[in-house]
Amino acid sequence: MSNSQQPDRAAGTQAPATPSSTGPLSGEAFTSPAFLGNRDGSRWSDPKSLTDQDWRRELTSEEFRVLRQAGTERAYTGEYWDMHTEGVYECRACGTELFTSREKFDSHCGWPSFWAPAAEGKVRYLHDRTFGMDRVEVRCATCDSHLGHVFEGEGYGTPTDQRYCINSISLRLVKADDSE
Numbered sequence: 001m002s003n004s005q006q007p008d009r010a011a012g013t014q015a016p017a018t019p020s021s022t023g024p025l026s027g028e029a030f031t032s033p034a035f036l037g038n039r040d041g042s043r044w045s046d047p048k049s050l051t052d053q054d055w056r057r058e059l060t061s062e063e064f065r066v067l068r069q070a071g072t073e074r075a076y077t078g079e080y081w082d083m084h085t086e087g088v089y090e091c092r093a094c095g096t097e098l099f100t101s102r103e104k105f106d107s108h109c110g111w112p113s114f115w116a117p118a119a120e121g122k123v124r125y126l127h128d129r130t131f132g133m134d135r136v137e138v139r140c141a142t143c144d145s146h147l148g149h150v151f152e153g154e155g156y157g158t159p160t161d162q163r164y165c166i167n168s169i170s171l172r173l174v175k176a177d178d179s180e
């Protein structure tokens, strides 16, 4: 920001009577939004108010592509598709607990799969008709980030016969040992 001070006397006119706006402004002293530096544990007061620009600061470009632009990580490349460690899977964007290892099962589809979220209301659902398919998108109910899709009636031997097919990169595993 350039706040150049102009004499404004070239034409012999008097300086305006209104108070000058070129006082001792601290132009660049923009304080960081409260959510910054607040990633470990505590939640943001309202993650839904964050702009794309905010999220780009918070997330890696790949996290942003999946979480905020509804991208999909390539099958069998994510961190958690073959993970069997006990713990809680948090939203990587906002830290809300979304899934647990208790509902995780081996679907062999290349993405971490759960037969239910950690609790009702943790996720929200949207109809997704992109790519000529009729799918149900799963998003974090707290920050509205994209997580993956849920499929039903595929014949997996789980209590719900649902498969929450979630991108590893949308999640962060907090191992049971660590949280004690």
Ligand SMILES: [Zn+2]
Residues within 6 Å of the ligand: 091, 092, 093, 094, 095, 096, 140, 141, 142, 143, 144, 145
């Ligand atoms: Zn979230």
